[in-house]
Amino acid sequence: MGRAPCCEKVGLKKGRWTAEEDEKLTKYIQANGEGSWRSLPKNAGLLRCGKSCRLRWINYLAADLKRGNISAEEEEIIINLHASLGNRWSLIASHLPGRTDNEIKNYWNSHLSRRIYSFRRPVNERQPLIIETAKEGMLAKSGAGRFAIKKKLISHPQKDAIRVPTKRPRKENNTGDFSNSNVEGIQLPQTPAAEKNTLSSTINDTVIWDPCAEDKDLMDLVVTTPCPETGGVMLGSRGEKANLVICPSEERRRPNSLLNPSGGEKENDSFGQFCEGIENEMLSFNEVMMDKELLDPDGDSSLNDEGQNGLLVHSGERQSGVSSPDKTVNVFESIGDLSSNGESGDWHSFSSISTSGFDYGGVDWNWDDVMGGHLEIGDETKEENMLSWLWESEKEEEETQRLEDVANCDKQNAMLWLLS
DNA sequence: AATTGAGACAACCGCGGTCAC
DNA sequence: AGTGACCGCGGTTGTCTCAAT
Numbered sequence: 001m002g003r004a005p006c007c008e009k010v011g012l013k014k015g016r017w018t019a020e021e022d023e024k025l026t027k028y029i030q031a032n033g034e035g036s037w038r039s040l041p042k043n044a045g046l047l048r049c050g051k052s053c054r055l056r057w058i059n060y061l062a063a064d065l066k067r068g069n070i071s072a073e074e075e076e077i078i079i080n081l082h083a084s085l086g087n088r089w090s091l092i093a094s095h096l097p098g099r100t101d102n103e104i105k106n107y108w109n110s111h112l113s114r115r116i117y118s119f120r121r122p123v124n125e126r127q128p129l130i131i132e133t134a135k136e137g138m139l140a141k142s143g144a145g146r147f148a149i150k151k152k153l154i155s156h157p158q159k160d161a162i163r164v165p166t167k168r169p170r171k172e173n174n175t176g177d178f179s180n181s182n183v184e185g186i187q188l189p190q191t192p193a194a195e196k197n198t199l200s201s202t203i204n205d206t207v208i209w210d211p212c213a214e215d216k217d218l219m220d221l222v223v224t225t226p227c228p229e230t231g232g233v234m235l236g237s238r239g240e241k242a243n244l245v246i247c248p249s250e251e252r253r254r255p256n257s258l259l260n261p262s263g264g265e266k267e268n269d270s271f272g273q274f275c276e277g278i279e280n281e282m283l284s285f286n287e288v289m290m291d292k293e294l295l296d297p298d299g300d301s302s303l304n305d306e307g308q309n310g311l312l313v314h315s316g317e318r319q320s321g322v323s324s325p326d327k328t329v330n331v332f333e334s335i336g337d338l339s340s341n342g343e344s345g346d347w348h349s350f351s352s353i354s355t356s357g358f359d360y361g362g363v364d365w366n367w368d369d370v371m372g373g374h375l376e377i378g379d380e381t382k383e384e385n386m387l388s389w390l391w392e393s394e395k396e397e398e399e400t401q402r403l404e405d406v407a408n409c410d411k412q413n414a415m416l417w418l419l420s
Numbered sequence: 421a422a423t424t425g426a427g428a429c430a431a432c433c434g435c436g437g438t439c440a441c
Numbered sequence: 442a443g444t445g446a447c448c449g450c451g452g453t454t455g456t457c458t459c460a461a462t
């Protein structure tokens with residue numbers, strides 16, 4: 001014979017607690033102390049489950065809870081502890097007096113995870129770059145993410161139901177000042193309209209737009225101009241700057257291709273190929289644009305799709321890389337996070353790829369996302385299969401080894417950055 | 421003025437270990 | 442010793458809010 005159940009579970013109220021319920025619970029606990037959660041609701045005159053009462057008390061009504069926003073110091077503690085402890089919220093909370101595990105968990109999920117997500121997501125969780133890119137673009141596109149002035153309602157009597165503004169910088173003057181941003185080489189659209197256009201093209205161009213298509217109207221979207229500040233690329237006739245990725249024409253024709261994300265077999269993993277290509281075929285934008293093989297003789301921005309092996313990633317500083325004479329210059333935009341606060345990661349932006357040929361610049365990116373999810377480093381058979389369409393030269397093996405070394409190095413860098 | 425959609429967070433759900441009966 | 446509720450925890454969901462459209 002065990003204990004009696006904590007409550008009857010029928011006819012009990014669920015959902016948000018009212019001020020009256022809070023008062024009843026508080027008064028009861030002040031008079032009788034904590035514990036006896038099973039009998040508490042009945043004795044306190046509450047139509048709540050004992051478990052619910054306990055949660056409400058622990059998380060919101062207990063007297064020793066700290067109020068207000070998480071401070072920078074607390075945030076740093078959370079980040080550091082999470083790096084070593086993982087999602088053990090109660091353990092993390094024990095290092096932050098007055099903070100509850102639930103509060104820290106919520107804060108992590110809503111504030112910190114996105115910022116650090118790019119460094120931490122396990123390899124086997126990644127989605128194709130193309131999908132993630134689209135998602136990131138959508139995130140930046142609308143809703144409160146649009147530089148909203150967030151007002152947090154703290155629904156708690158002891159918090160006096162204060163509204164704490166967590167104001168985000170409004171994008172009034174997007175002149176490319178990234179002094180407080182860890183996103184390098186990405187500039188914000190000048191106007192909301194430009195932003196809309198930029199972000200629309202992020203989705204449309206990245207996911208759907210086939211740069212190899214015959215539709216020359218679409219090509220107009222990729223009027224490129226060097227960015228005076230960074231040497232990067234201004235994308236679009238609207239002057240939006242973004243990162244630019246130029247892919248092999250072969251890529252789009254492949255099932256499950258980067259430019260054809262909906263089809264194909266998983267084994268035919270274009271992302272790994274794509275990443276390999278990045279590593280091996282980096283070009284500066286200028287290199288591409290100045291390459292007459294890549295451009296129409298009249299200087300039109302329309303791009304030649306006749307080549308075979310070209311693959312380019314560019315933004316920000318001029319990248320060192322190997323220039324191949326027979327580059328295909330298919331383009332899709334990988335526009336990064338366009339929010340102005342610099343909080344959100346921009347891992348999919350290759351402006352930040354830290355390889356031997358890239359300037360790291362402290363930008364938020366994820367090597368696992370770039371390399372791990374689809375290119376399982378160390379899986380030589382898979383790598384060979386993936387690389388076969390790109391290169392069948394003897395360079396392949398040593399390049400793979402170099403990639404592996406770089407990946408390991410950058411993972412360490414990422415962890416050091418997190419812990420710093 | 422109405423709608424949309426995302427951030428923020430309160431609250432619920434379910435699991436596993438512990439402990440009262 | 443067995444049973445089953447209690448407790449604590451982490452994951453998930455639902456609701457609210459508000460800027461942008």
